Amino acid sequence: MTQTVRVATLLSLSAATLLASGYRIPEQSLNSVALSAAYVASANGADASYYNPANMSFMANGAYTEVALTYINLPEVNFDGAVSSMDGNSKEEEFLMPNLHYVSPMVGNWRYGLSITAPAGLSKRWDEAFAKASSEEFTLTVIEVNPTVSYLVNEQLSLGFGLRGVYTDGVVKSDASGLGSLANRDLTGDSIDFGYNLALSYKPIKDVTLAATYRSKVDLSVEGDATLVSGLYNGGASVTIPLPASLALAAAYTYEKTTVEFVFERTYWSSYKDLDFNYDVDLTATAMAGFDNPIAKNWKDANAYRIGLSHQCTDNLKMMLGFAIDKSPAPSNTLGFELPDSDAKLYSIGFEYAMSQNLKVGLAYLYDDKEDRTVSNYKGGTSVAPSGTFTDSSAHLLTASLKYKF
DSSP states (O other), X not given: OHHHHHHHHHOOOOOOOOOSSTTBOOOOSHHHHHTTTOOSTTOOSTTHHHHOGGGGGGSOSSOEEEEEEEEEEEOOOEEEESSGGGOEEBOOEEEEEEEEEEEOOOBTTEEEEEXXXXXXXXXXXXXXXXXXXXXXXXXXXXXXXXXXXXXXOSSSEEEEEEEEEEEEXXXXXXXXXXXXXXXXXXXXXXXXXXXXXEEEEEEEETTEEEEEEEEOOEEEEEEEEEEEGGGTEEEEEEEEEEEOOEEEEEEEEEETTEEEEEEEEEEOGGGOOXXXXXXXXXOTTSTTGGGTSOEEOOOOOEEEEEEEEEEEOSSSEEEEEEEEEEOOOOOGGGOOTTOOOOOEEEEEEEEEEESSSSEEEEEEEEEEXXXXXXXXXXXXXXXXOOEEEEEOOEEEEEEEEEEEEO
């Protein structure tokens, strides 16, 4: 069960994002952070290999690379419980998230790309007894290797395709000793799973680009080891959880030196029905049955609405702004301490500066402001489901980038 939740959390933060609905992280480059991920139809650098591989065909000839490093800060989340014994604060979390993008020169009508990203993830830790009983630690790491290809059909139409190789690693811990129970768990595991992505870009007129991208669902088939009730069970554990499919529809318009883009994104979280953890032996008839019972999640498909604005201020300097509304897929009646998700508004800003004809550097900042969320899930008895209000949930991203054209 614990490992299941950790896998779910990691899914994603495609993903995104720690900063989208669920556990997806859609911001995987300088421009995507600066534009609140309103960066599909206008993707025109090395990161087009990830955000819209069809656009690679429309880029000027040459080879493009981008290396970026993102600092992520997750402040404490406050929980004000229905009774004071439930009160608590999660720990502040800090991460460094690198990513790499590459686009090859044209080869006939074909072009190739490669992106290495962290499209999902989660880390949430609690010290207070009530929250710790179910979510002492949920830490998930996801790395995706995404080779892509584009084909230029004609001057107006391009198609893209990619393969997704996703590596998942996580740690899940819970400790109910503070509530007078021996129930505790310590789980670790990993997996390698696969999917695909599709893209289309169409230019009906010179200054307008229409685009659609689709990322397939990836079933994360995590396997590892579990220790339950201080060693009463010590053996294998596994769980399969969906990294959901997502569809993005985008339109970008450029007027002289200014580009504006609108993106509608739908993430198909309804594939996440429950957490059903499996062990080497059947635990349902033992004192550890609680660890073997499926946990209903019943998430729903969720939408995000994004707008981005880019302006070429000078020959060397480009400024970017972004805003997004990101809906949560998690219903209140299944919300837990491992991922106290809620609807969010995203605000972002950034710049890119050309140091030379081939070298660009940039910096971007994004603030993810999540709404307060009230739930009433405590059922009494041995239940450790929260009843109360989560507040102060947010995230800060700061990305530095270096881009080079060969």
